[in-house]
Amino acid sequence: MPPKSKQTKKQAASSKPPESAKSRQQQQPPNWPPLNPLVPTSDLQLVPLLEDQILTIPRFWPAGLCKTYVTFLASLPLVTTPGKPKKGDAVRVNDRFQIDDPAFAERLWSGTALKELVEGAVVDGEALSEDAKRALWGGGVLGLNSNIRIYRYSKGQFFDQHYDDANNIMFPSASSPSAVAAKTTWTLLLYLTSPATGCEGGETVFYPDPPSKREAAPPPVVAELEAGMALLHRHGKDCMLHEGREVTEGEKWVIRSDLCVKR
Numbered sequence: 076m077p078p079k080s081k082q083t084k085k086q087a088a089s090s091k092p093p094e095s096a097k098s099r100q101q102q103q104p105p106n107w108p109p110l111n112p113l114v115p116t117s118d119l120q121l122v123p124l125l126e127d128q129i130l131t132i133p134r135f136w137p138a139g140l141c142k143t144y145v146t147f148l149a150s151l152p153l154v155t156t157p158g159k160p161k162k163g164d165a166v167r168v169n170d171r172f173q174i175d176d177p178a179f180a181e182r183l184w185s186g187t188a189l190k191e192l193v194e195g196a197v198v199d200g201e202a203l204s205e206d207a208k209r210a211l212w213g214g215g216v217l218g219l220n221s222n223i224r225i226y227r228y229s230k231g232q233f234f235d236q237h238y239d240d241a242n243n244i245m246f247p248s249a250s251s252p253s254a255v256a257a258k259t260t261w262t263l264l265l266y267l268t269s270p271a272t273g274c275e276g277g278e279t280v281f282y283p284d285p286p287s288k289r290e291a292a293p294p295p296v297v298a299e300l301e302a303g304m305a306l307l308h309r310h311g312k313d314c315m316l317h318e319g320r321e322v323t324e325g326e327k328w329v330i331r332s333d334l335c336v337k338r
């Protein structure tokens with residue numbers, strides 16, 4: 076699908092946790108399976124898919140852990156998107172489970188290679204300076220957004236072209252009783268399925284803007300699904316137009332959170 080003009084700039088529907096009666100009464104977090112076995116951090120790296128915009132971590136989760144999670148996530152009460160989006164929201168047709176779970180966000184951050192890779196910021200074998208790190212992540216990194224979203228796309232489901240919003244949040248602080256003012260700067264997608272697990276289609280596709288009005292847009296950047304690969308992309312004002320292509324066979328499963336920095 077060609078990129079749409081900026082006039083039709085769709086946002087992903089609000090990623091803030093729903094204000095339903097259930098969420099206000101503090102929905103019980105799931106009993107997430109342990110995050111092991113994992114690939115040692117020293118065997119992993121941040122690999123740019125598009126410089127300064129999209130980074131991947133291939134083999135972030137091994138196949139076995141992805142499989143354990145897909146089986147577990149399928150037992151959660153996922154909710155199918157209502158057919159018609161609110162005005163200005165992108166069409167998202169999938170099944171979703173959303174939970175505010177600071178403990179799981181912290182495990183996904185510190186209990187995996189993510190924290191070390193992001194804080195170390197060794198991109199393509201080159202270690203960034205402290206200033207370059209702040210410029211890359213948009214500030215001093217705190218960890219992952221506690222707003223955890225699980226997506227299941229079955230055959231025919233997709234996430235239409237949109238931009239991801241940055242959100243201001245209060246980040247729980249380990250060192251002080253009060254939370255720290257934070258904002259989200261990058262989207263984290265963790266793919267649990269791929270053609271190797273029977274999922275066809277469903278690639279996340281990014282549409283770069285043309286360099287000027289008179290020039291053609293560069294070709295889209297396609298993130299092929301790889302079970303266990305994590306992908307980070309800039310969001311908010313620096314977000315690229317992107318979509319989750321239609322799944323044509325099998326199921327696509329994704330865990331979504333966001334990188335948070337001090338505000």
Ligand SMILES: O=C(O)CCC(=O)C(=O)O
Pocket residue numbers: 087226234239262264277278279317318319320329331
């Ligand atoms: O599922 C995908 O590939 C994309 C998801 C996405 O764009 C989002 O969560 O905002």
Ligand SMILES: [Fe+2]
Pocket residue numbers: 087237238239262317
């Ligand atoms: Fe998105």
